[in-house]
Structures are given as structure tokens and as C-alpha cells.
Amino acid sequence: MTAEGHSKRNPHNRPIDDLVFECCRELFSDYSLDALPRGVEEFPPPERLALCGVMGFGGRQMRGALVLAATREPLEKSNPGGFGSQRDWICELANQLMGRVKNRLLAVGVEILLATPAGLSGDNLNPAPGKVRTPQVFAVESGFVCVWIDCELSEGFELLMTPSGGFEAAMPEGETVLF
Amino acid sequence: MDKKILIIDDSTTVRHQVRAALLGNGFEILEAADGVEGLSTITEHQDLAAVVCDVNMPRMGGLQMLELAKAKGLLATLPVVMLTTEGQASLVQQAKSLGAKGWIVKPFKPELLVLTMRKLTAS
Numbered sequence: 272m273t274a275e276g277h278s279k280r281n282p283h284n285r286p287i288d289d290l291v292f293e294c295c296r297e298l299f300s301d302y303s304l305d306a307l308p309r310g311v312e313e314f315p316p317p318e319r320l321a322l323c324g325v326m327g328f329g330g331r332q333m334r335g336a337l338v339l340a341a342t343r344e345p346l347e348k349s350n351p352g353g354f355g356s357q358r359d360w361i362c363e364l365a366n367q368l369m370g371r372v373k374n375r376l377l378a379v380g381v382e383i384l385l386a387t388p389a390g391l392s393g394d395n396l397n398p399a400p401g402k403v404r405t406p407q408v409f410a411v412e413s414g415f416v417c418v419w420i421d422c423e424l425s426e427g428f429e430l431l432m433t434p435s436g437g438f439e440a441a442m443p444e445g446e447t448v449l450f
Numbered sequence: 451m452d453k454k455i456l457i458i459d460d461s462t463t464v465r466h467q468v469r470a471a472l473l474g475n476g477f478e479i480l481e482a483a484d485g486v487e488g489l490s491t492i493t494e495h496q497d498l499a500a501v502v503c504d505v506n507m508p509r510m511g512g513l514q515m516l517e518l519a520k521a522k523g524l525l526a527t528l529p530v531v532m533l534t535t536e537g538q539a540s541l542v543q544q545a546k547s548l549g550a551k552g553w554i555v556k557p558f559k560p561e562l563l564v565l566t567m568r569k570l571t572a573s
Contacts, residue, residue, distance in 0.1 A: 301557050350463060352470055354470065355464075359463045367557060370537070370555075373538070374537040374538070385535075387460060387506055387508050442542060444535075444555045444557065445559060446554070450551055
């Protein structure tokens with residue numbers, strides 16, 4: 272994490288926001304792209320956000336949805352073959368991001384089930400002020416990626432991202448095992 | 451003669467990425483968009499060399515498809531590799547017990563996928 276990264280992070284974020292932040296950077300890094308944190312004031316004009324990928328999830332301790340929105344540039348650069356449609360690709364990226372979040376949550380004893388991703392396009396794609404936390408904004412190539420998670424915790428449950436052992440380990444991303 | 455591989459994934463992009471990785475490396479590709487289509491294709495194409503299959507898909511997921519394919523005796527000589535964002539150990543174990551031969555957590559590296567498929571179809 273760079274000093275710039277720290278300074279751009281929302282100081283009021285919950286542990287789940289921080290987890291999504293880290294996972295988003297890792298995801299784009301796996302596609303050889305730097306996701307550089309930006310302040311929320313740099314949230315791109317809604318008309319620049321091409322599409323959203325939405326991933327629903329639910330479990331005993333938490334439920335909600337993750338939204339990944341992007342301008343066209345990061346979608347094109349992360350899929351250099353230009354395979355499929357941008358709508359399909361942002362759905363897949365949201366799926367891979369939420370899969371990564373799920374795998375990290377398993378290490379702290381939180382199990383969630385993932386829905387299949389849905390694509391969403393619109394003229395004004397913004398999180399509702401006051402309803403969800405501030406989106407995480409990243410500069411990726413010459414465009415932007417924004418991610419936010421709208422999440423409800425079960426009563427009395429507090430998410431602590433401190434691995435304490437004894438919980439189910441997950442295979443890391445990119446790994447292959449043969450049986 | 452190219453070996454026939456079936457890729458089952460609800461993402462067109464992923465199917466095309468897998469196709470691009472394997473084509474030209476001794477493989478011919480068939481595609482299916484979910485477990486229902488996948489099971490039907492496996493049943494129809496007895497000459498498949500291997501299957502690459504996602505886990506979370508609409509209509510029928512990869513593990514359910516695996517269970518049905520196993521019950522029909524379709525997996526006796528057909529290696530299946532799961533390609534998914536899931537890394538949960540219990541799901542990996544479930545796939546193994548249903549007869550899967552491997553598990554890859556997305557995103558995949560094309561060269562590793564080629565090596566994996568070569569190894570599984572070597573006979």
C-alpha cells in the first residue's frame with residue numbers, strides 16, 4: 272500500500288469496505304493493471320461509467336450486494352483479446368472480485384453464498400447518499416473503477432478481519448490443483 | 451487430431467478466453483452456457499477428451515451437473531476440471547468426491563490451463 276493509497280482511503284470505512292478495497296487492487300493487479308486509489312471527489316461523472324456488475328450475496332452473518340462500476344478503458348485493458356461484450360466482462364470481474372472477498376471472509380469464519388452476477392447500465396449510476404458508504408474510487412489506466420458494497424450485518428455480529436485459525440482455508444486465486 | 455474440450459461457463463468472455471488459450475495447442479473447443487447445456491453436450495459427445503466447468507451458473511451449477519453426470523456414468527473416462535472464483539475447501543472436496551480431476555481458481559493463466567489440459571488428456 273502506498274502512502275497515497277492510505278491518504279485516499281475513506282477513514283470511516285468499515286472492515287468490509289477495506290477488504291473490498293484490497294481485493295479490488297489485487298484483482299486488477301492480476302490483470303497487470305495498477306488500480307490507484309483516488310478520493311471520492313474524483314468519482315467520475317455518471318455518464319462516463321459504462322456499466323455496472325452487481326453481485327448479490329448472503330449468509331448467516333451478512334447479506335447484501337457488491338457493485339463494480341467502470342469506465343470503458345479498464346474494461347478494455349483487462350480483457351486484451353476483446354472477448355465477449357463489456358457487459359459480460361464487468362459481470363465476470365464483479366464475480367471474480369466477490370469471489371476473492373468471499374475467500375478472505377472464510378479465513379475469519381464468515382461464510383457467504385454468491386448469486387450469479389447481473390449487469391446494469393444507466394445514465395446516472397451512483398450510490399444513494401446516506402444509504403451506503405462512500406464508494407472506493409480507483410484510477411485504472413486512463414479510466415476509473417468504482418466499487419461499493421451495500422451490506423447488512425446480522426444483529427450482534429461484528430466483522431473482525433483478524434484470522435484466528437481454525438476456520439476453513441480457501442485456495443488462492445490463480446492456483447491450480449489436480450486430484 | 452485435435453482433442454475435444456468442452457468449456458461450461460455462463461460468461462461468454464470466459465468461454466472465449468478459454469477457447470483462445472486452448473485453440474492452436476492441439477485442442478478443439480465446444481461451449482455450453484450452464485450445467486443443463488453442459489450435461490446435454492457431454493451426453494451427446496462421447497468423444498470429449500475433457501471438460502472445463504464453472505461452479506456458480508444459472509439454471510444448473512457445476513457441482514450439480516457433476517453429480518448428475520457421475521450418476522449417469524459419464525465421468526468414468528472423462529476428466530473434469532472446475533474453473534471458478536470459488537476457493538472454498540469444502541467445495542473443492544465436494545468436487546473431488548464427485549469425480550472432478552482438478553480445480554482452478556480464476557483468474558486463470560492461459561499457459562497453465564494448456565499444461566493442465568495436456569496432462570489430463572495425455573493418454
